[in-house]
Amino acid sequence: MFRSKNFKIVLVAVLVLGAAGGYYAYSEYNRRNPEMADVKAAFSLSNTEVLQAFETDLTKANQQYLEKVLEIGGPIKALEQDDKGFYTVVLGAEESMSAVRCVIDSLYTQQAATLKTGSTLRVRGLCVQYSADDMGLGSDLILNRCCLIK
Amino acid sequence: MKKTLFLSFVLIALSQFVSAQKYFTKNGSISFDATSPGSPENITADNRTVTCVIDAANGNIQFKAAMKAFTFERALMQEHFNENYVESTKFPEAKFAGNISNMASIALDKDGSYPATVKGKLTLHGETRDVETAGKINVSKGKITATASFSVLLSDYKVNVPGVVSDKVSKTAKIIINCGLEPLK
Numbered sequence: 177m178f179r180s181k182n183f184k185i186v187l188v189a190v191l192v193l194g195a196a197g198g199y200y201a202y203s204e205y206n207r208r209n210p211e212m213a214d215v216k217a218a219f220s221l222s223n224t225e226v227l228q229a230f231e232t233d234l235t236k237a238n239q240q241y242l243e244k245v246l247e248i249g250g251p252i253k254a255l256e257q258d259d260k261g262f263y264t265v266v267l268g269a270e271e272s273m274s275a276v277r278c279v280i281d282s283l284y285t286q287q288a289a290t291l292k293t294g295s296t297l298r299v300r301g302l303c304v305q306y307s308a309d310d311m312g313l314g315s316d317l318i319l320n321r322c323c324l325i326k
Numbered sequence: 327m328k329k330t331l332f333l334s335f336v337l338i339a340l341s342q343f344v345s346a347q348k349y350f351t352k353n354g355s356i357s358f359d360a361t362s363p364g365s366p367e368n369i370t371a372d373n374r375t376v377t378c379v380i381d382a383a384n385g386n387i388q389f390k391a392a393m394k395a396f397t398f399e400r401a402l403m404q405e406h407f408n409e410n411y412v413e414s415t416k417f418p419e420a421k422f423a424g425n426i427s428n429m430a431s432i433a434l435d436k437d438g439s440y441p442a443t444v445k446g447k448l449t450l451h452g453e454t455r456d457v458e459t460a461g462k463i464n465v466s467k468g469k470i471t472a473t474a475s476f477s478v479l480l481s482d483y484k485v486n487v488p489g490v491v492s493d494k495v496s497k498t499a500k501i502i503i504n505c506g507l508e509p510l511k
Contacts, residue, residue: 207401243394256353259471259506262374264353277352279374279395304375305392305418311379313350313510318375320395 212281212300212323215245223250223267223276226317230306231274241303246319248276249298255291263288265299265322273314278322287324298325347383349434349470354378354505356391360480362496369495371396371407378505380472385429387444389422389503411485412451420450422457432463439464444474453483461503470507475500 219241221229226248230237250267253275257263263285268275278299280288291297301322309315354376360369375395380387393414398404408414424446426432432440442461447454461474477498480487487495 204402205400208399209397209401209404258353258355258374259504260355264374277375279353304394307377307390307392307419311350311377311388311390313352313377313379316352318392318395320375320397 209321211283212245212302212321215300217247217300218244220247221249223248224269226276227268227274227315230317231315234306234308238306242306244303245300246303247298247300247325248278248319249296250276251296252291252293255288255293257289261285265291265297267297267299274309274316275314276317276319278319281321281323284322284324291324299323300325348379348381348510349507350377350379350510351505351507352377354389354503356389356501356503358396358499358501360496360499362492362494365494367494368399369403371398371404373397376503376505378472378503378507379510380426380507382429382432382434385426387422387424387426387446389420391420393418393420411487417450417452420448422446422448424457426461426463434463434465434470437465437467442472442474448478450478450483451485455482472505472507473503475502477501 219226226237226241226246229241248267251269252265253268253270254266255263256266262282263280265278265280265288266275267278278301280299299319299322301319303317304320305318307316307318353374355372355374356376357370357372361367362369373391373396376389376391378387378389393412394408396404396407398407424444427443427445428441432442440463442463443458444461445456445458448457455478457476457478459474459476461472464471464473477500479498480495481497487497
């Protein structure tokens with residue numbers, strides 16, 4: 177009787193743990209990248225502040241900002257649309273070749289289409305790379321999966 | 327005075343001409359597909375931050391792509407790609423430097439679809455290998471688009487695929503490049 181009761185408890189525990197493990201594995205496997213609108217920014221800066229940080233001390237800035245969600249504000253230097261209709265907003269001064277390049281999440285394509293160069297904007301996105309000027313095209317900080325902040 | 331003005335004008339005009347020989351983009355796209363044949367799971371990713379420069383004068387062509395800008399449908403796959411496969415923190419960029427050998431037969435100022443033979447060196451995961459592929463350059467109403475696709479053997483670039491997922495991840499990755507180019511001013 178005692179053995180039988182213990183066996184049932186162990187069996188139920190194994191089944192519960194198995195189901196929990198299975199659910200965790202399933203949800204982890206199907207996990208999507210979070211939308212930037214739902215993520216709190218680790219840092220909020222202007223385009224000039226963040227570019228200056230990378231130009232002054234690349235190692236320190238990489239440690240501080242790379243793979244972090246950043247909220248960046250600045251003037252729209254250019255609004256680029258690729259042949260698939262996706263937008264990249266370029267934040268920076270007209271006279272500078274360096275800029276913050278914000279790849280806009282497709283959820284915000286319609287909103288991005290209404291933006292005007294010269295106006296100011298805040299975006300939130302994942303900082304993925306500071307691209308040094310090794311092709312004579314200026315240095316760029318790249319933010320991916322960006323959302324537009326009102 | 328007139329001579330100086332004339333010389334200045336010639337130099338400015340010449341510099342415009344020379345700089346217009348280069349075409350570039352910073353929002354080109356690269357996608358790759360490393361899905362193993364028969365696998366129900368798609369191992370694909372896109373990157374929309376590719377920088378490309380073509381020098382029309384000599385056919386030199388350069389690409390670079392930030393590895394962490396590849397976006398996967400599944401976050402876990404993206405994390406494994408960056409941390410275990412291509413080690414993006416250690417090797418943050420993929421680069422290609424090469425030449426379009428038949429550049430003389432491509433008229434970037436004239437509408438048309440031009441085949442392009444591209445040879446060069448691709449550096450990925452810290453490994454550099456020779457690559458040769460047939461691409462295409464389309465010119466339509468002044469808009470220039472460069473496209474190419476080729477396959478790379480993952481083992482050539484020391485990208486190790488763990489045995490547990492070897493039935494899902496192909497030994498080769500098909501890479502597709504699409505860049506809309508504009509004159510460098």
